[in-house]
Amino acid sequence: MSAASTRTGAGAIAGGLALPIGILAIIAMMVLPLPVVLLDVFFVANILLSLVILMVALYSYRPLDFSSFPSLLLIATVFRLALNVASTRIVLAEGHNGHDAAGQVIQAFGNFVIAGNFVVGLLVFTILVIINLVVITKGASRVSEVSARFTLDAMPGKQMAIDADLNAGLLTPDQARERRAEVAAEADFYGAMDGAGKFVKGDAFAGILILAINIIGGILIGTLQHDLSIGEASEVYLVLTIGDGLVAQIPALLLSIATAIIVTRVSSSHDMSGLIAKQIHLRQAWLPVAGVMAIIGIVPGMPNAMFLLFAAIAGVLAWFGAPDMGNTPAEKTPDGKPAAPGATAEAARPGTEAITPDDVADHAAVSLQIGYALIPLAGEGGGALVQRITAIRREVSKAMGFVVPGVRIRDDLTLTPNQYRIRIGQAIRGEDVVYPDRKLAIPGANSTRKLKGIDVKDPSFGLDAVWILPHQLPEAEADDHVVVEPESVIATHLSQLLYKHAGDLIGPDDVQALLDTLARVSPTLVNAVVPKLVPLHTVTAVLRVLLSERIPVGDLRRILEGVAELAPRNLSAADMAEALRPMLIPLLLQQMVPINTPLPLITLDAELEQLLIRARRQNDEGLVLDTGLAGTLVKSISDALEQATGQGKQAVIIVAGQLRRSFAQFLRPHLPDAIVMGINELPESRRVEVVASIGGQQQLPRMAQPTGQQPQMMGADR
Known part of the structure; x- marks a missing residue:
């Protein structure tokens, strides 16, 4: 042990004994x-x-x-x-x-x-x-x-x-x-x-x-x-x-x-x-003081010389005093506009080149950029928008089975005043315009009146809507309009994107945190599977595939048990996730439809389904269909889903097990919220109700490729 460390230890002991002694x-x-x-x-x-x-x-x-x-x-x-x-x-x-x-x-x-x-x-x-x-x-x-x-x-x-x-x-x-x-x-x-x-x-x-x-x-x-x-x-x-x-x-x-x-x-x-000197050294305060002292100083019988001396001192303090109690003038950019909140003076001065990696690196998993007119929605220390986003994060986290990363809210002067933009990682996933002084009215099934306002499309569901003024609220509610607050519009849009891109929000660190939590109750299972049988990055890839299909991953115990059984087969992450789906589908269905309520199904006509299966077998890269057939098929499914939604039902599309993945990949760009399940994934204990059947000559054109017609690829079987 060195002499310095000995002296340090002796000093600490002496200091610790000084107070008790x-x-x-x-x-x-x-x-x-x-x-x-x-x-x-x-x-x-x-x-x-x-x-x-x-x-x-x-x-x-x-x-x-x-x-x-x-x-x-x-x-x-x-x-x-x-x-x-x-x-x-x-x-x-x-x-x-x-x-x-x-x-x-x-x-x-x-x-x-x-x-x-x-x-x-x-x-x-x-x-x-x-x-x-x-x-x-x-x-x-x-x-x-x-x-x-x-x-x-x-x-x-x-x-x-x-x-x-x-x-x-x-x-x-x-x-x-x-x-x-x-x-x-x-x-x-x-x-x-x-x-x-x-x-x-x-x-x-x-x-x-x-x-x-x-x-x-x-x-x-x-x-x-x-x-x-x-x-x-x-x-x-x-x-x-x-x-x-x-x-x-x-x-x-x-x-x-x-x-x-x-x-x-x-x-x-x-x-x-320093604080007192800064706050009382004001020109507006010392000027009247100097005047009053001077008036007293010229009154007969008073100690005039002393009062006049102090009047002069007050006048000097007023001359050198600050003009007001406000802070220093707000910094402005070279074009005369106010500098962005949080911007440094160095950044506002022309000719400086002090750019650091922090200026270009943004590691936020989810970020919300808002125009300056929307800043009051966020509020000082957490406004209505922040509270709604907090509630949505909690809701999505519980539904999907992992902790959704925090949403970073920033103002952005490059946006228009009422514009907002949602990023998942560095990619822009959604943007729209809201009006903080208005409310969004969405017509209901029984609405008959056209409200005056700004006509728009609802950013979350694409419905016709109108931004109305607050005094129009009774009129809108009387005409069966659903009226939504501006912060709720942004929060709902964010919620849709979080569900849609849940697979992009989970990484190895998040998966490791889930494994650490599971290890407290099932340490043997975790230690036996990760990383002995399957590495962490493979488990992460499997969870990402499941989340991209809206499958919750909260039951991590069953997922690891399934992964352990599939590990000897040397499957890819996509194939492994597909094999795990049947045991996890009940978690998804119970969020969509109460367990005692029949599950609404949209099925494919047997002839159409057989055609799709044959097309898949003939083409290893995916399903090849006539362009007109593909477009009509998407429209028919979209109409069926909208009809079920109008009846208050969230329908599920059922196809053959070997067709499920390719068909889901085809529908995802057109109907991202559609849930496609294989017939083998349907729980035996659930009651079902067929609300629509897609196919037949009355719904689709001839199920063959006409000569010279450009085919359309329907999702590669990867």
């Missing part, structure tokens, strides 16, 4: 007699400690910067009371020997304040006690009590705001953890300060009682035990008592001031003197 010494001072010389040293140290605490309080930027203040205040108060006990013992026991019997410090303070007049000294001490007890201590105690109450009441709201910022991607998990710890520390601090105020108040009362005990007890002891006259006893013991009281009361007054400063302190980027 000091507390034991303070307790000993209350019991054991203390030499006069040592009493003087401790009195001076007490004054030094009080001054240090006061200065630290003055130069703290915020109350939590001096979070040890309540504990330090208790130690300083107990130290001072121990000195009072020690000095009282000496004053009463040795006071008959003269003014220097209790030490030089007590004698000096007593003679300086009394100055030959006992009544004046007693009144001065009384005034100091009143100032400390009635004004400073009482006010600080009240502020501490109110601050503690408000801080505790606001704690849940602050925690929710931190959670909202975390869910919106405005904070990293580490930053959120630090913010939560800071909120908890703030509540603990103000709660401790509420109790610390009682120490100061009790100390002031103790000072009064000790003064009375010293005066009365000293006079009695001097006259009865040491044969002093009442006048002699009063002269000696009053000097010693008032000196002792002042030596204790002045540090108590300093600590009371420090307590009041801490509890009335507002967090800022300046210390107290």
